[in-house]
Amino acid sequence: MSYGKSSWTPWPASCEVWQRIHADYCGPFLNSYYALVIVDSYSRWPEVIITDSPNAKFTHRALRKIFSREGIPDVLVTDNGTHFTEKNFNDWLKHIGCRHLYTAPRHPQSNGLAENFVRTLKSAIASMSPQNFDELERCVDNFLLQYRNAEHTSTRESPAKLFKSRILRKHLMSTTSDVHYYRGNDYRPSIGIILQRMGNRMVKILDIEDNSVHNRHLDQVRINEVGRSDYDYNDSATNPDFVDNSEISLDDTDGNDITESVRRSQRLASKPRYHYKYARRHSTCGGCGD
Structure with missing residues (x-):
């Protein structure tokens, strides 16, 4: 059945x-x-x-x-x-x-x-x-x-x-591990004096807190006042890195006008140069909107 x-x-x-x-x-x-x-x-x-x-x-x-x-x-x-x-x-x-x-x-x-x-x-x-x-x-x-x-x-x-x-x-979850937060250093800007231009964008700076001399890029410098300083700093005996303590003119290092002309080819020399922050302004005058 x-x-x-x-x-x-x-x-x-x-x-x-x-x-x-x-x-x-x-x-x-x-x-x-x-x-x-x-x-x-x-x-x-x-x-x-x-x-x-x-x-x-x-x-x-x-x-x-x-x-x-x-x-x-x-x-x-x-x-x-x-x-x-x-x-x-x-x-x-x-x-x-x-x-x-x-x-x-x-x-x-x-x-x-x-x-x-x-x-x-x-x-x-x-x-x-x-x-x-x-x-x-x-x-x-x-x-x-x-x-x-x-x-x-x-x-x-x-x-x-x-x-x-x-x-x-x-094991694939290891790419999503806990996020770690790191505190930054507690460094503060130091007050110094520009002693010498080292190139187009480099300067030698005297730190008035410890009389140390440092080479810094202009991007690392915030210029508060342009002119001659009355600070009485020591000579090269105290500062072995100090090279030249003659008076230096800083008229061309104004924080708003720190730009250097870049060498250009003859083919591009006749073309207008524009300010890098303002695309429609010529770098030569800074203000025209042409």
């Missing part, structure tokens, strides 16, 4: 995290290793443990460690493999208050949540091609970090967001 295919009936939706979990084994990987897969039905949060002996004793030990971190679920759904049907394992589940449900034999669709993740895990491991156990574990760990942070198609949220209420930090 045969029956037609029944309509697809999903598992009841879980109301909270870790209420119902689905478990399954997959493998082998590298011809000798298997993976115990556990998926939370509410958040789709996965757990994967690699072993070379997929028996009931290992299953008991692995679930005990996971339950110690996440708590005991209400329901555990598995297939009918011997690693899930062993008497001592089921006695332990009954003792801790976890209801154990089995799917129909030879009907993996009944445990579709775990089966779908198994297919994704196998594809990820195959794409990374591990060569030994250490590489296999590293591949699984890297995959889990990415998977837990990715948005799931059924929940429209990432497993980490639903299960941990946060996003797991990844």
